[in-house]
Amino acid sequence: MTPETFLASKASEAVQALYGQQPDAAAVQVSATRKEFEGDYTLVVFPLLRISHAAPEATAQAIGGWLQANCPEVSAVNVVKGFLNISLSGVYWTSVFTSIASDPGFGQLPPTGRRVMVEFSSPNTNKPLHLGHIRNNLLGASVSDLLKAAGNEVIKTTLVNDRGVHICKSMYAWQKRFNGATPESTGKKGDHLVGDCYVEFAKMEKEDPSVMDDVHKMLVKWEEGDPEVRELWQKMNSWVFAGFDQTYKALGITFDKTYYEHETYILGKELVARGLEMGVFVKDPDGSVWCDLTADGLDRKLLLRSDGTSVYITQDLGTAERRFSEYHLDSHVYVVGDEQNYHFQVLKLILKKLGFDWADQIYHLSYGMVELPEGKMKSREGTVVDADDLIEKMYQEAKSTSEESGKLEGVPEDEKEALYRMIGLGALKYFIIKVDPRKKMLFNPKESIDFNGNTGPFIQYTHARIRSILRKADEQGIAHGVECIDPALEFSPKETRLIQLLNSYPMKIAEAAQEFSPAIIANYSYDLAKEFNQYYHETQILREPDAALKSARLVLIQTLASVLTRAMGILGIKLPERM
Numbered sequence: 001m002t003p004e005t006f007l008a009s010k011a012s013e014a015v016q017a018l019y020g021q022q023p024d025a026a027a028v029q030v031s032a033t034r035k036e037f038e039g040d041y042t043l044v045v046f047p048l049l050r051i052s053h054a055a056p057e058a059t060a061q062a063i064g065g066w067l068q069a070n071c072p073e074v075s076a077v078n079v080v081k082g083f084l085n086i087s088l089s090g091v092y093w094t095s096v097f098t099s100i101a102s103d104p105g106f107g108q109l110p111p112t113g114r115r116v117m118v119e120f121s122s123p124n125t126n127k128p129l130h131l132g133h134i135r136n137n138l139l140g141a142s143v144s145d146l147l148k149a150a151g152n153e154v155i156k157t158t159l160v161n162d163r164g165v166h167i168c169k170s171m172y173a174w175q176k177r178f179n180g181a182t183p184e185s186t187g188k189k190g191d192h193l194v195g196d197c198y199v200e201f202a203k204m205e206k207e208d209p210s211v212m213d214d215v216h217k218m219l220v221k222w223e224e225g226d227p228e229v230r231e232l233w234q235k236m237n238s239w240v241f242a243g244f245d246q247t248y249k250a251l252g253i254t255f256d257k258t259y260y261e262h263e264t265y266i267l268g269k270e271l272v273a274r275g276l277e278m279g280v281f282v283k284d285p286d287g288s289v290w291c292d293l294t295a296d297g298l299d300r301k302l303l304l305r306s307d308g309t310s311v312y313i314t315q316d317l318g319t320a321e322r323r324f325s326e327y328h329l330d331s332h333v334y335v336v337g338d339e340q341n342y343h344f345q346v347l348k349l350i351l352k353k354l355g356f357d358w359a360d361q362i363y364h365l366s367y368g369m370v371e372l373p374e375g376k377m378k379s380r381e382g383t384v385v386d387a388d389d390l391i392e393k394m395y396q397e398a399k400s401t402s403e404e405s406g407k408l409e410g411v412p413e414d415e416k417e418a419l420y421r422m423i424g425l426g427a428l429k430y431f432i433i434k435v436d437p438r439k440k441m442l443f444n445p446k447e448s449i450d451f452n453g454n455t456g457p458f459i460q461y462t463h464a465r466i467r468s469i470l471r472k473a474d475e476q477g478i479a480h481g482v483e484c485i486d487p488a489l490e491f492s493p494k495e496t497r498l499i500q501l502l503n504s505y506p507m508k509i510a511e512a513a514q515e516f517s518p519a520i521i522a523n524y525s526y527d528l529a530k531e532f533n534q535y536y537h538e539t540q541i542l543r544e545p546d547a548a549l550k551s552a553r554l555v556l557i558q559t560l561a562s563v564l565t566r567a568m569g570i571l572g573i574k575l576p577e578r579m
Contacts, residue, residue, distance in 0.1 A: 002507065003041055003096070003500075004030045006073070007086060011043050014066040021051050038078055039085030040500070046082045056082030090490030097491070097499045101482040101559045107505045107566050109151040109513075117323055118144045120335035121158040121253065125240040126170040126198045128191035129247050129387040131443060132337070135370045135432050137253050138572065140335040142433055142518035143365065145570045147333075150513035155327060157257040159319060162237050163265065164312075168218045170194050171232055172211065173201035183239050189246065189388065190239025197236075220307055250391050251425070252572050259319060265310045267318025271354065272303050272310075280353045291350050301346050316347055317354075324358045331361045333516065338366040338438070365516050368440035370432070390445070394424035397449040398457070405451065407579065419576055423457050424449070426573045430456030433571050434522040454526045456573055459564065462529035464579035466561040469541055473554050476542070480554030489552055494535045498556060501528050505563055518571055525567045532560055 001009075008028045015023045027047040033039040045052075045060045052059040057079055064077035064084050075089035100106050120140020123129060129137075144156045161167075174181070174197045183190040204211050221229045248254070272289055275281035281291050281303060289304040303314055323329060334344060344364035351359035372385065399420040402408055408416055431448035435441045451457045473480055491499065505524070512520035541557065544550040565575050 003088060003503070004032075007041050007043065007088075010067060010071050010074075011063060014063045014070075015048060015051060017070075018062055018066055019051050023048055023051055027051075033085050037080060037083075037085050038087070039076075040088050041086050043084040043086065044082065045084055060084040090496065091488065093491060093496045093499045094485065094487060094489050096503055097556065097559070098482060098485050098487070100499070100502055101485070101555055107509055107563065108149055109506060109509055111153075112151040114151075114330040115153045115155070115327060116147050116331045116333060117155045117157055117327060117329050118147065118333045118335065119157050119159060120144075121248075121255075122161060122336070123158075123244065124161040124166055125191075125194065125237050126166045127195035128189065128240075128243060131370050131372075131385040131387065131390055134251070134387050134390065134428070135367065135441075136335055136337070137248075137251055138429050138432050139365070139367055139437055139518070141253055142521075142571045143333065143335065143516055145572070146509070146513050146516075146518050146521065149509050149566075149570055152513075155256050156254070157259065157323075158255050159259045159261060159264070159315075160241075161261045161312075163222065163233070163262045165215060165219055166198070167233065167237075168215045168222065169201040170197040171229075171236060172215050172218060173197040173204060174236065175232070176204070183242075189243040190236075190241075191243030191247075192386070192388075194236055194240050216307070219309055223309055247387050247391075250388070261315050264319040264322065265315035267322055268310055268314035268316070269304070269318070271317045271321060272314060275303075275350075275354055278354070280350075291353070293346065293349060296349060298342075298346060298349070301350065313343065313347060313350070316343075317350060320347070320351060320359075320362065321356065324356070324361075329358070329361065331363060333363045333365055335365045335367065338368055340364075341366055363516070365437060367437040368435075370441055370443050372443060385443075390428070391425070393445055394428045394449070395420055396424075397445055398424035398427065401449050401451065401457075411578070419579065422574050422576055423460060423579070426456035426460050426568075426575075428456075429571055429573050430459070430522060430568075433518050434526070436519045437517055454523070456568075459525050459529045459568060460573075460575050461579050462532055463561055463564050463568075463575035464577065465536070466532070466557045466564075467577045470554065470558055470561070472542060478542070478550065478554065480551050480558060482555055484548070484551035485555055486548050486552070489548065491552070491556075492539075494538065495553070495556060498528075498531055498535060498560060501531055502559060502563055505567065521567050521570050525564060525571075528560065528564060528567075532557065 008030045011028050011030065012023055015021065029044040029047060030041050033042045043060070043063065045056055045063065048059060049056060052062070054062070060079040060082060064079060064086070067074045067086065068077060073089055073092035074086055076087040078085045118140055121133065121137050123133060141156070144154050148154045177200050178197060181193060183193055186193055218229055222233060272281060275291070276283060276289065281289050283289050286306040287308070288302060288306040291301045291303060293299060293301055301313065302311055304310055320332065323332060336344070341364070344362070348359045348362050351362070402420060402423065408419070411419070427448040431443070432441070434454060448455060449457060451461055470480070508520055508524045512518060539553070541550065541553050544553060568575055
């Protein structure tokens with residue numbers, strides 16, 4: 001039971017006792033007290049005046065008096081106009097903390113019975129993953145874990161865009177300009193080699209725009225199953241998949257189910273045929289198929305080209321239908337950049353026109369693009385920040401920053417290397433995830449690796465500091481289990497503040513899941529780490545002379561480390577034991 005729920009129930013008892021009438025639950029409004037006022041939580045009494053038939057201040061005074069007389073958990077009250085500010089006793093917070101520290105699954109919300117699919121990453125096999133893909137992957141993975149923590153069954157999936165015009169561009173350039181080059185012969189990761197082909201095609205097209213005709217012919221041959229075109233397609237895709245696997249492993253990204261566009265676009269074509277029969281779609285004289293959405297305030301949408309080849313939305317229609325029928329989903333979240341807002345608006349509308357009621361359960365998690373100080377990235381111009389290069393850069397930044405700090409002297413080299421990777425990835429992930437998904441962001445590697453401020457390394461260092469204190473306690477034989485907490489113990493205001501923050505963790509999970517925003521958990525983690533560091537600088541822990549208080553403080557920081565680990569784990573960030 002949250003403090004708000006607890007106080008609301010007690011306030012209801014007070015109203016019943018004072019005025020002989022049980023108030024509606026909606027009329028009993030309790031929220032955290034604003035910082036400029038004294039108290040922990042505030043009851044708004046205005047909705048209760050129709051029961052009390054008294055002035056706001058008199059009603060607040062009467063309810064406050066009853067709470068102080070009948071509720072030992074309430075230590076003080078004060079009235080500001082129609083607001084009753086309530087302070088909870090130290091014994092109450094000790095009881096709350098004991099409950100938190102005793103719960104091994106604290107923060108995991110009860111099962112909802114809902115099954116949610118989250119699609120993210122969904123790369124094209126014509127280029128390696130870049131910084132924009134990193135934001136997509138980190139958002140998708142953290143939203144998936146966040147929804148799990150909120151009690152949902154989650155299926156993480158990706159749709160690999162492994163066919164289409166863009167793929168044929170890389171294939172065509174390889175045929176014409178790369179003299180049979182392979183990852184082995186060039187020493188390049190396969191996805192990087194194919195990406196070079198894509199950039200090269202852009203140059204070819206500038207020199208001779210007619211090459212696009214050849215690419216379209218290649219796509220038609222692919223859809224007709226031409227053996228030579230299919231063989232080249234399989235070979236180049238295999239290079240890319242091997243490269244993707246390395247990058248995913250470095251980022252810690254996994255999927256429960258992988259779909260491939262070459263398998264799903266046919267499903268979309270079947271739905272197009274059904275839509276033509278229903279009269280939802282129309283065929284133009286040139287053979288192309290369209291859905292007219294002008295009456296809905298949108299445009300006509302192409303579903304099949306005149307040569308019979310499909311477009312992106314064709315396979316998206318088929319894939320959505322398959323997923324909902326196979327998995328009986330309650331919701332489907334697409335993690336895709338805000339440049340595709342119109343696409344998903346059209347997708348949902350067409351699915352509804354085809355008679356699929358579950359179209360309303362589709363949610364587009366539209367996130368802002370990642371930009372660099374020098375501006376927007378463009379794949380075809382080769383001006384992207386490559387994901388593999390960025391991961392390596394973050395490792396090097398973490399290494400140089402750690403070596404400058406001099407805090408790892410005496411640590412074995414293999415442990416240092418693992419720590420540099422952990423810090424570098426933690427910095428990268430946190431810097432990206434802490435920004436609200438809907439906002440565009442500017443990425444600065446140097447700024448992200450700072451050991452102070454709202455960064456991943458700051459939180460990692462805080463955890464390492466707590467673990468160091470706990471190791472010293474173990475060496476000194478100081479007990480710090482939850483059984484050591486005296487129920488009559490009253491924590492200090494600083495400690496109470498830490499307990500209040502810890503207690504808000506499940507509510508932060510619920511809020512973040514509702515908003516599809518892991519940024520809420522990132523910034524909660526920072527608040528918790530910052531509050532601990534202030535507490536640490538002002539408070540004796542191992543040197544505290546009172547043995548019972550010392551043990552309780554150790555349980556407090558141990559619980560704090562545990563919650564930090566769970567919260568940052570949702571973001572895919574590991575916390576070190578030493579740093």
